[in-house]
Amino acid sequence: MITISDLHFSYRRKPVLSGLNLELRPGYIYGLLGRNGAGKSTLLKNLAGLLFPEKGQVRVDGSIPGKRKPFFLQQLFLVPEEFHVPSIKIGQWVRYQSPFYPRWSDELFDRTLQEFEIPKDIRLTEMSFGQQKKALISFALSTNSRLLLMDEPTNGLDISSKSQFRKVIAGALDEEKCILISTHQVKDLENLIDRITVLDDGKILFDQSMDSISRKLQFKLSHDPQELPTALYSESSLKGNALVTLNTGGGDGQPDLELLYKAVIHQSKKLNDVFTNPQNQ
Amino acid sequence: MKTKVDNRSGELYEEPWGRWWNLVKLYWIENSRQNILSLLAIGGLMLLLFCFSFLDGTNRAMNPGFQAMIYFVGLFFVGCLYGSLVFSELNRKREAIQYLLLPASHAEKLFCGLFFSVLLFFLVYNALFYLVDIPMVKLANSITWKTHLRSEEPLSNYSPKEVFSPMDFKGKHGGGSTNELVIFLLSYFAIQSAYILGSVYFTRYNFIKTTITLLLLGFAGFLFFNNVIDKSLPPGVGMKGLFRWGYYDMNTKESQWVLLPSGVETILLFVIKWSWPFLLWFATFLRLKEKQVQG
Numbered sequence: 001m002i003t004i005s006d007l008h009f010s011y012r013r014k015p016v017l018s019g020l021n022l023e024l025r026p027g028y029i030y031g032l033l034g035r036n037g038a039g040k041s042t043l044l045k046n047l048a049g050l051l052f053p054e055k056g057q058v059r060v061d062g063s064i065p066g067k068r069k070p071f072f073l074q075q076l077f078l079v080p081e082e083f084h085v086p087s088i089k090i091g092q093w094v095r096y097q098s099p100f101y102p103r104w105s106d107e108l109f110d111r112t113l114q115e116f117e118i119p120k121d122i123r124l125t126e127m128s129f130g131q132q133k134k135a136l137i138s139f140a141l142s143t144n145s146r147l148l149l150m151d152e153p154t155n156g157l158d159i160s161s162k163s164q165f166r167k168v169i170a171g172a173l174d175e176e177k178c179i180l181i182s183t184h185q186v187k188d189l190e191n192l193i194d195r196i197t198v199l200d201d202g203k204i205l206f207d208q209s210m211d212s213i214s215r216k217l218q219f220k221l222s223h224d225p226q227e228l229p230t231a232l233y234s235e236s237s238l239k240g241n242a243l244v245t246l247n248t249g250g251g252d253g254q255p256d257l258e259l260l261y262k263a264v265i266h267q268s269k270k271l272n273d274v275f276t277n278p279q280n281q
Numbered sequence: 282m283k284t285k286v287d288n289r290s291g292e293l294y295e296e297p298w299g300r301w302w303n304l305v306k307l308y309w310i311e312n313s314r315q316n317i318l319s320l321l322a323i324g325g326l327m328l329l330l331f332c333f334s335f336l337d338g339t340n341r342a343m344n345p346g347f348q349a350m351i352y353f354v355g356l357f358f359v360g361c362l363y364g365s366l367v368f369s370e371l372n373r374k375r376e377a378i379q380y381l382l383l384p385a386s387h388a389e390k391l392f393c394g395l396f397f398s399v400l401l402f403f404l405v406y407n408a409l410f411y412l413v414d415i416p417m418v419k420l421a422n423s424i425t426w427k428t429h430l431r432s433e434e435p436l437s438n439y440s441p442k443e444v445f446s447p448m449d450f451k452g453k454h455g456g457g458s459t460n461e462l463v464i465f466l467l468s469y470f471a472i473q474s475a476y477i478l479g480s481v482y483f484t485r486y487n488f489i490k491t492t493i494t495l496l497l498l499g500f501a502g503f504l505f506f507n508n509v510i511d512k513s514l515p516p517g518v519g520m521k522g523l524f525r526w527g528y529y530d531m532n533t534k535e536s537q538w539v540l541l542p543s544g545v546e547t548i549l550l551f552v553i554k555w556s557w558p559f560l561l562w563f564a565t566f567l568r569l570k571e572k573q574v575q576g
Binding site for chain 2: 045052077078
């Protein structure tokens with residue numbers, strides 16, 4: 001569905017993305033993680049056609065995003081981190097904006113709004129930021145776009161809304177859709193994503209499916225200091241040492257995304273070796 | 282909505298005309314309150330300015346020259362200001378994302394902007410002008426008539442004011458010619474188109490930047506004609522229009538003209554008069570296509 005080859009992008013000669021290669025397929029939810037300024041939003045904008053690659057290419061279902069053809073735009077919806085809502089009621093918004101999306105579903109929109117507990121009879125501009133964001137996410141899902149890009153979608157959502165968000169997103173996925181969620185709030189994506197991609201300094205530091213991570217890594221708390229030298233990554237906490245180790249038990253480990261993310265940032269080579277070393281296959 | 286199924290891909294698609302009309306409806310619903318308030322403000326301002334003409338004495342109130350001045354100054358200023366706002370959402374990151382990702386082509390978005398800023402604005406501005414102008418002229422005539430009845434002047438001295446018409450610029454309304462009026466209106470559309478381009482081209486302060494750019498270009502053009510073209514002509518030869526040159530022969534005391542073949546001159550003048558808005562709209566289209574949302 002999405003093919004990114006040797007993507008380079010700079011802001012005023014300052015490189016943000018350097019030689020990115022990535023392939024995203026429909027039917028999956030991808031988590032794009034990285035520090036602030038790692039290039040996550042820039043990558044999403046390149047995918048949406050809001051920024052044009054300096055070098056390399058991006059293809060979404062064979063289309064070049066930068067051309068912003070209506071057919072391409074009908075297949076895509078971006079929920080940006082900072083967004084604009086018009087000063088109209090939800091009903092008017094749907095009535096005048098949904099006709100641009102041929103796969104629009106009123107039923108799904110009503111259902112998602114209900115799930116998020118959003119009132120329908122007030123102006124969008126009179127809603128709180130969290131409510132506006134949930135309304136926008138509901139709209140995005142109801143367009144039934146094949147590619148859904150979300151930039152920090154859980155920013156501004158309260159705790160219960162975050163779990164509503166996970167439920168709604170998981171329910172919206174089908175085999176035709178590809179959802180890419182960019183965030184630095186790693187915990188919010190737990191039990192939601194199928195694949196994790198970590199960006200750092202404009203490069204892909206780590207890119208693995210959650211299945212593969214569960215099979216090969218183990219995440220645990222340990223009080224045994226002898227385990228420290230064998231750990232791929234460790235950090236001390238009040239409860240003991242949080243460790244990322246090789247999964248030698250054979251069963252699937254439950255990944256701790258936050259710990260994994262830190263491990264990738266600090267020990268990316270060690271971690272990537274686990275997945276590339278034939279002995280671990 | 283006209284959604285159809287593409288026979289080759291089996292995908293749903295929207296007919297371009299239907300999509301354009303949807304854009305128009307969306308633009309209107311999002312901006313109607315602001316547009317209606319702006320129109321009321323313009324109407325109120327016109328009314329206020331016309332009231333000022335009564336301060337100059339009832340005989341001179343609402344004379345066609347004054348009406349023409351209000352009409353054209355308002356048209357140029359408000360039209361250009363509105364033109365500079367039509368794509369201004371592109372200068373605000375949040376709105377630019379939503380606007381650029383709305384599933385419609387760049388051409389449809391451009392034509393939607395032109396529909397509101399060029400066509401609809403011109404029609405509504407004229408309607409608004411006459412909505413204020415006609416009653417004010419009637420009021421001025423009624424006051425003048427009552428004043429006249431009280432005076433001892435003969436009835437033949439009374440001449441009612443006429444409503445100004447931009448389509449009747451000859452003689453009585455300011456002494457211009459119809460040709461001058463057409464050029465005036467065409468200049469308005471060309472200048473407004475420059476402001477529309479400026480709204481896409483500049484990311485901040487586009488009205489001010491476009492104004493400065495136009496002034497600099499005008500000044501550069503003036504210098505070019507005066508210092509380059511005029512000075513490169515042989516002695517005694519001067520420019521008498523864009524494509525005409527006059528020569529005064531000191532020996533024979535006769536004036537001579539250097540003219541292009543009339544067909545060529547007509548075509549060149551036609552292109553220069555009529556092509557500016559279209560060229561600038563095309564440049565706006567190209568700029569819209571290459572617009573990115575940085576930061």
